[in-house]
Amino acid sequence: MNEQQRARRPGGRSARVAAQVHQAVTDLIGERGYGNFAVGDVAARAGVADSSIYRRWGGLETLLTEVVLTRLNAQSPMPDTGSLDGDLRTYAAQVAREITGPDGPAVLHLAVALSSSGQQGRQAGADLRAERTRQLQSMLDRARERGEPAPDALDVLDHVLAPMYIRVLFGMVPLTPDYIDGLVDRLL
Amino acid sequence: MNEQQRARRPGGRSARVAAQVHQAVTDLIGERGYGNFAVGDVAARAGVADSSIYRRWGGLETLLTEVVLTRLNAQSPMPDTGSLDGDLRTYAAQVAREITGPDGPAVLHLAVALSSSGQQGRQAGADLRAERTRQLQSMLDRARERGEPAPDALDVLDHVLAPMYIRVLFGMVPLTPDYIDGLVDRLL
Numbered sequence: 001m002n003e004q005q006r007a008r009r010p011g012g013r014s015a016r017v018a019a020q021v022h023q024a025v026t027d028l029i030g031e032r033g034y035g036n037f038a039v040g041d042v043a044a045r046a047g048v049a050d051s052s053i054y055r056r057w058g059g060l061e062t063l064l065t066e067v068v069l070t071r072l073n074a075q076s077p078m079p080d081t082g083s084l085d086g087d088l089r090t091y092a093a094q095v096a097r098e099i100t101g102p103d104g105p106a107v108l109h110l111a112v113a114l115s116s117s118g119q120q121g122r123q124a125g126a127d128l129r130a131e132r133t134r135q136l137q138s139m140l141d142r143a144r145e146r147g148e149p150a151p152d153a154l155d156v157l158d159h160v161l162a163p164m165y166i167r168v169l170f171g172m173v174p175l176t177p178d179y180i181d182g183l184v185d186r187l188l
Numbered sequence: 189m190n191e192q193q194r195a196r197r198p199g200g201r202s203a204r205v206a207a208q209v210h211q212a213v214t215d216l217i218g219e220r221g222y223g224n225f226a227v228g229d230v231a232a233r234a235g236v237a238d239s240s241i242y243r244r245w246g247g248l249e250t251l252l253t254e255v256v257l258t259r260l261n262a263q264s265p266m267p268d269t270g271s272l273d274g275d276l277r278t279y280a281a282q283v284a285r286e287i288t289g290p291d292g293p294a295v296l297h298l299a300v301a302l303s304s305s306g307q308q309g310r311q312a313g314a315d316l317r318a319e320r321t322r323q324l325q326s327m328l329d330r331a332r333e334r335g336e337p338a339p340d341a342l343d344v345l346d347h348v349l350a351p352m353y354i355r356v357l358f359g360m361v362p363l364t365p366d367y368i369d370g371l372v373d374r375l376l
Contacts, residue, residue, distance in 0.1 A: 033301065112300055113221065115359045122359060129358060158351035158371070166350035170317060171303045171310060183346070 020046040021053060025067045029106035039063075065124040068114055071107045078135045084143035084150055088184045091139070092160050096175045099168045108168055133157075151187055159187045208234040209241060213255045217294040227251075253312040256302055259295045266323045272331035272338055276372045279327070280348050284363045287356045296356055321345075339375055347375045 024045035028037045039060050043050045057063040079090035099108050115125040136153045143150040160183045164175055212233035216225045227248050231238045245251040267278035287296050303313040324341045331338040348371045352363055 109300070112297070112357045115357060125358065157354070159347055159374075162350040162354035163346035166345070166353055169300045169303060170313065172317075186347075 017046070017048055017052065018056075021048065021063070022067050022070060025063060026071070026103045026106055029110055030103065033109070064110060065114060068107060068110050068124070068128065071103065078139050080139070080142070083146075084140070084148045085184070085188060087139050087143070088156070088160070088188070089181060091136075092164070092180045092184050093177070095161060096164055096180050099164060100173055100175055105168055108165060112169065155187060160184060205234070205236055205240065206244075209236065209251070210255050210258060213251060214259070214291045214294055217298055218291065221297070252298060253302060256295060256298050256312070256316065259291070266327050268327070268330070271334075272328070272336045273372070273376060275327050275331070276344070276348070276376070277369060279324075280352070280368045280372050281365070283349060284352055284368050287352060288361055288363055293356055296353060300357065343375060348372060 021042060024042045028041055028045060039053050040050055042060075042063070043053050053063065057066065079087045079094070081087050081090055098104050111125065111128065114128075115122055133153050136156055140150040140153060140156075163183055164180070167173060167175060209230060212230045216229060216233060227241050228238055230248075230251070231241050234241075241251065245254065267275045267282070269275050269278055286292050299313065299316065302316075303310055321341050324344055328338040328341060328344075351371055352368070355361065355363060
């Protein structure tokens with residue numbers, strides 16, 4: 001690709017820069033923990049100028065918010081196996097894989113940190129949870145339409161997601177398949 | 189108290205400085221979030237010299253660790269009401285009051301942040317959880333000795349503490365008495 005072609009595809013370069021910057025943020029959270037780095041660290045790690053980050057994201061908080069939203073919304077689609085039991089087991093195993101994966105704890109810490117940061121972070125956290133709850137609710141609604149008794153979305157949060165989140169946040173890993181299935185069994 | 193008397197009671201002054209510094213840390217976590225302040229900010233807020241903090245704690249991480257350990261160990265003693273049902277309800281209500289109190293979310297965020305910080309933080313987090321688990325275990329052991337069936341300590345973590353922790357970390361408050369009792373009912 002020559003310079004002229006590159007100039008015609010600003011979207012391609014822009015998307016690549018965004019991906020590098022997002023990965024730099026995720027790496028820095030994993031290595032140093034949330035809050036222990038600045039825009040300059042992200043820029044250096046991503047190989048871009050500080051000014052590119054300020055121009056595009058305004059500052060660190062907006063960037064962090066975007067990273068969390070992008071990572072969590074990129075999660076696999078909600079399962080549709082034909083039974084609530086199958087859906088919940090698949091969903092719980094999927095979440096467990098995500099939060100114990102290479103970037104999982106970092107993203108989970110960031111999601112928690114967002115809710116304790118400023119107004120914008122809190123709003124981003126609330127939006128993120130609303131979107132996840134909506135997806136979970138459609139899974140539970142499908143079960144009810146098939147005539148299966150289904151718990152509330154908040155019960156799934158309290159008794160399947162919360163235990164897994166807290167165990168990962170506290171470093172009590174791995175989450176074994178038996179443990180995850182046990183959470184679903186107890187809920188159903 | 190004159191200067192001579194003060195000089196004779198270094199423990200009194202030392203304890204007062206420690207209390208001021210601890211409170212400054214808790215305030216800063218509440219206002220700015222974990223990681224968004226340095227030793228100098230703590231010193232300024234507590235009205236002491238930076239060097240006093242470095243001399244006594246070495247650095248920010250040790251200080252943060254000590255604050256979390258002190259706050260969480262200062263929690264009310266484990267209840268002993270004569271029945272597991274009563275003990276668990278009292279304990280859950282106590283934890284809910286602590287984590288939704290003025291400094292509760294800050295301390296909870298710090299406990300989570302510790303586990304993602306360096307080796308020393310992870311060890312402090314693990315020690316803290318071991319101590320809390322030991323206390324909880326004695327409550328459950330007392331119930332078994334009375335002939336009551338009792339859940340495992342990890343079930344209490346997963347189904348009573350984790351849902352409350354996650355709701356506070358995500359800003360889904362207040363935790364109502366009905367909600368808290370519902371968690372205990374479901375566990376028993």
